[in-house]
Amino acid sequence: MSDETKDNNAAACPIPAQDHRTVQLAHGSGGKLMHDLIERLFLSTFSNPALSAQEDQAVVEINGVRLAFTTDAYVVDPIIFPGGTIGDLAVNGTINDLCMCGAVPVCLSAAFILEEGCPFAALEPIVATMQAAAARTGVQIVTGDTKVVNRGKGDKVYITTSGIGVVEHPYTISAASIRPGDRVILSGSIADHGIAILAARGGFSFQSDVRSDTAALHSLVQTMLKAGGKGIHAMRDPTRGGVAATLNEFAAKARIGISIDENCIAVAPAVRGACELLGLDPLYVANEGKLIAIVAPELAEAVLAAMRSHPLGQQAVTIGDVTAEQPKFVSMHTAIGGWRIVDMPIGEQLPRIC
Amino acid sequence: MSDETKDNNAAACPIPAQDHRTVQLAHGSGGKLMHDLIERLFLSTFSNPALSAQEDQAVVEINGVRLAFTTDAYVVDPIIFPGGTIGDLAVNGTINDLCMCGAVPVCLSAAFILEEGCPFAALEPIVATMQAAAARTGVQIVTGDTKVVNRGKGDKVYITTSGIGVVEHPYTISAASIRPGDRVILSGSIADHGIAILAARGGFSFQSDVRSDTAALHSLVQTMLKAGGKGIHAMRDPTRGGVAATLNEFAAKARIGISIDENCIAVAPAVRGACELLGLDPLYVANEGKLIAIVAPELAEAVLAAMRSHPLGQQAVTIGDVTAEQPKFVSMHTAIGGWRIVDMPIGEQLPRIC
Numbered sequence: 001m002s003d004e005t006k007d008n009n010a011a012a013c014p015i016p017a018q019d020h021r022t023v024q025l026a027h028g029s030g031g032k033l034m035h036d037l038i039e040r041l042f043l044s045t046f047s048n049p050a051l052s053a054q055e056d057q058a059v060v061e062i063n064g065v066r067l068a069f070t071t072d073a074y075v076v077d078p079i080i081f082p083g084g085t086i087g088d089l090a091v092n093g094t095i096n097d098l099c100m101c102g103a104v105p106v107c108l109s110a111a112f113i114l115e116e117g118c119p120f121a122a123l124e125p126i127v128a129t130m131q132a133a134a135a136r137t138g139v140q141i142v143t144g145d146t147k148v149v150n151r152g153k154g155d156k157v158y159i160t161t162s163g164i165g166v167v168e169h170p171y172t173i174s175a176a177s178i179r180p181g182d183r184v185i186l187s188g189s190i191a192d193h194g195i196a197i198l199a200a201r202g203g204f205s206f207q208s209d210v211r212s213d214t215a216a217l218h219s220l221v222q223t224m225l226k227a228g229g230k231g232i233h234a235m236r237d238p239t240r241g242g243v244a245a246t247l248n249e250f251a252a253k254a255r256i257g258i259s260i261d262e263n264c265i266a267v268a269p270a271v272r273g274a275c276e277l278l279g280l281d282p283l284y285v286a287n288e289g290k291l292i293a294i295v296a297p298e299l300a301e302a303v304l305a306a307m308r309s310h311p312l313g314q315q316a317v318t319i320g321d322v323t324a325e326q327p328k329f330v331s332m333h334t335a336i337g338g339w340r341i342v343d344m345p346i347g348e349q350l351p352r353i354c
Numbered sequence: 355m356s357d358e359t360k361d362n363n364a365a366a367c368p369i370p371a372q373d374h375r376t377v378q379l380a381h382g383s384g385g386k387l388m389h390d391l392i393e394r395l396f397l398s399t400f401s402n403p404a405l406s407a408q409e410d411q412a413v414v415e416i417n418g419v420r421l422a423f424t425t426d427a428y429v430v431d432p433i434i435f436p437g438g439t440i441g442d443l444a445v446n447g448t449i450n451d452l453c454m455c456g457a458v459p460v461c462l463s464a465a466f467i468l469e470e471g472c473p474f475a476a477l478e479p480i481v482a483t484m485q486a487a488a489a490r491t492g493v494q495i496v497t498g499d500t501k502v503v504n505r506g507k508g509d510k511v512y513i514t515t516s517g518i519g520v521v522e523h524p525y526t527i528s529a530a531s532i533r534p535g536d537r538v539i540l541s542g543s544i545a546d547h548g549i550a551i552l553a554a555r556g557g558f559s560f561q562s563d564v565r566s567d568t569a570a571l572h573s574l575v576q577t578m579l580k581a582g583g584k585g586i587h588a589m590r591d592p593t594r595g596g597v598a599a600t601l602n603e604f605a606a607k608a609r610i611g612i613s614i615d616e617n618c619i620a621v622a623p624a625v626r627g628a629c630e631l632l633g634l635d636p637l638y639v640a641n642e643g644k645l646i647a648i649v650a651p652e653l654a655e656a657v658l659a660a661m662r663s664h665p666l667g668q669q670a671v672t673i674g675d676v677t678a679e680q681p682k683f684v685s686m687h688t689a690i691g692g693w694r695i696v697d698m699p700i701g702e703q704l705p706r707i708c
Contacts, residue, residue, distance in 0.1 A: 041474070071464070073500075106416055110425070116376075127399045153509040
């Protein structure tokens with residue numbers, strides 16, 4: 001289609017055509033548009049094996065020590081919400097990105113972009129919750145940076161945390177290790193974080209007592225590794241784009257199919273109610289304290305039992321299987337007895353949830 | 355002074371009193387206000403030895419390997435300027451922060467905060483220059499993150515780069531190692547970066563062909579280490595707050611005096627002209643490809659000769675000495691034959707220069 005034809009179509013259509021020349025909110029969604037942007041702009045330019053693995057962390061070997069290295073920018077709005085702040089969210093999120101390859105987190109950095117006029121009264125609890133989250137995990141924030149931007153060029157505070165962990169096991173925990181026959185394990189109920197953020201934004205006609213599930217999963221992962229060792233093929237925390245995006249990433253990367261059962265996926269009643277009211281599918285809503293593990297069938301029960309013994313995995317369940325059929329697709333046996341494809345989300349349901 | 359008295363004074367004074375309850379642009383300046391903020395808000399909360407050293411990088415030992423770890427957020431305005439972009443500035447800056455402790459840079463991360471509506475045509479050259487800068491240094495950008503914020507909540511693109519380096523020498527290159535009698539060496543002419551940014555912002559009545567000096571100093575540092583080894587006590591790149599801020603940081607941390615000679619400090623004629631026109635002191639203007647080294651007197655000549663053999667150190671000179679007198683103060687023998695104190699800057703001359 002020529003640019004002219006596109007413009008004519010756009011003029012004829014009451015819904016504005018997507019502008020392909022500029023960044024859209026949907027490019028930050030965790031969905032297909034974000035993956036397209038990352039592939040086109042970043043992966044093709046920075047091209048290297050560690051980055052192309054597209055895991056939540058890079059594993060690099062330095063003088064014989066295997067290190068995990070990760071970074072995440074946090075732009076969540078609001079900066080303080082039920083269950084957490086942008087500060088502990090940033091610390092927990094970076095800890096989780098490190099430990100999804102089985103690394104033990106060692107230290108973190110924190111870079112702050114502050115907006116001129118941001119009240120110190122808002123910053124102080126954020127910094128305090130960051131420290132509390134780091135202390136709970138036993139890691140230290142060892143280096144940092146502070147920048148200030150003009151009023152109207154930021155939104156109170158953005159925080160980028162990076163982290164280093166050490167990989168002490170000999171396995172390759174990565175989407176590339178997934179095999180047909182593997183079990184899909186989910187550590188708990190879904191969609192709490194996204195709904196807590198949405199409720200905290202105000203302007204909605206529903207009251208909610210939903211709290212973010214933000215939590216550091218490092219000790220849960222260590223418990224799983226002890227029980228499952230080489231059986232743990234891949235792990236990821238389903239944040240932006242939710243469980244649906246994570247499973248689709250696994251399916252695309254490993255070129256396998258994933259089949260899940262909706263009846264096995266727990267959603268808290270208040271979260272389900274909010275999702276129904278807002279027309280959101282909980283499979284696509286962000287989590288910040290849950291993980292999905294893909295585990296060899298012979299070790300799945302042992303891993304599941306270990307998870308259930310841990311406070312953050314008490315509700316862990318097997319939600320499905322990896323199949324050789326329908327490679328790159330995620331399908332779901334629905335609660336009402338049918339089957340449907342669980343697509344990769346295109347854009348975002350909820351911008352700026354982390 | 356009570357809050358009430360302060361408010362009364364503010365009302366009587368045509369110049370608005372500083373608001374102590376919110377973040378000001380000056381808090382991002384590299385000067386005294388920034389140091390106060392960091393101490394009060396971050397150091398006291400995150401309290402740990404690596405952070406409290408307040409070097410540009412933390413040195414942490416993991417399984418017997420000494421690693422340097424650093425992070426910096428880049429919010430420079432404009433994002434493309436004579437001599438560089440926010441992209442190569444971010445890569446070079448993080449490489450420099452790593453190598454100021456003598457580390458060899460190994461890998462980088464990059465987290466992007468994109469503003470909705472930012473044209474891809476602006477992003478593409480930035481990403482390309484990042485990759486070019488990383489490739490020149492032989493390091494890879496191995497992990498990253500992309501977030502998008504609403505229009506009016508960012509400024510096209512902010513980039514936070516973090517980096518890991520390996521410290522292969524046995525020395526402690528740190529402000530704490532500075533001793534009276536040490537020589538102060540500067541690697542080249544000053545103030546190019548700040549003036550290039552200011553000229554690029556437009557709205558000024560002067561034309562300037564000044565280019566940013568952004569450059570990665572890793573190979574200069576390795577050359578210096580070979581020549582000077584244990585004689586190199588401290589190094590830092592004088593970015594925000596310029597040479598004045600860096601020397602004051604050294605003096606305060608090591609509780610020594612520093613005495614420099616204005617006649618030894620090179621300023622390019624176009625830079626000097628712009629500084630005079632704008633009423634800026636080049637000692638306080640940012641550099642992005644220069645370093646200051648504090649070197650034991652017996653090895654200073656060897657280090658200087660090595661620096662001059664390197665393309666990025668051809669103009670290296672000894673600009674002064676460390677003294678036991680006037681601890682925590684930086685004094686300067688001026689070009690017109692007097693002496694003056696070179697204070698730590700309070701706020702900023704130029705916001706958002708990096």
